[in-house]
Amino acid sequence: MARTLTGESDTTGTDTWTDTGLAALEELGAELARRGRRTMILTGGPRPRLEVLERSGGARRARGAGAAACAVVCAPGGDGGAWFWWAWADRIAPAGEAALAADLVDRALGARTAA
Numbered sequence: 001m002a003r004t005l006t007g008e009s010d011t012t013g014t015d016t017w018t019d020t021g022l023a024a025l026e027e028l029g030a031e032l033a034r035r036g037r038r039t040m041i042l043t044g045g046p047r048p049r050l051e052v053l054e055r056s057g058g059a060r061r062a063r064g065a066g067a068a069a070c071a072v073v074c075a076p077g078g079d080g081g082a083w084f085w086w087a088w089a090d091r092i093a094p095a096g097e098a099a100l101a102a103d104l105v106d107r108a109l110g111a112r113t114a115a
Contacts, residue, residue: 018048021074024082024095025050028072031102037109049073049087052105069109072101 022041029039029050038053050072071087074095082095093101 020082020095022048024074024084024098025072027098028074028084028101028105031098032105035102035106037106047073047075052109070105072105 022043025041025048029041032039032052036055038055040051040053042049042051052070052072054069072092073085073087074082075085077083077091077094084092084095084098084101086092092104095101
């Protein structure tokens with residue numbers, strides 16, 4: 001998977017954080033793929049995000065196959081550790097627990113995207 005870093009290096013470690021966030025999002029994307037979800041990492045904008053798409057295969061939904069179901073970002077939590085977050089700023093799980101995060105994302109989206 002090609003990765004594109006956004007922003008410039010500075011003394012705050014922005015590029016280091018971007019690398020960390022991208023790696024965590026890639027791991028989450030792989031976990032979701034094992035559950036039949038399609039994902040795509042987008043790096044434009046203030047922070048990379050993982051777009052979780054409709055399930056691969058199955059019946060087409062009214063929104064169309066491949067429509068984005070949600071976006072997940074990886075960002076610092078109040079405890080200083082990295083967390084997966086819903087785009088609306090609710091925590092999902094610690095970034096080091098991609099399998100747990102994938103379970104929670106899949107469960108939350110299951111009712112919306114089931115065929």
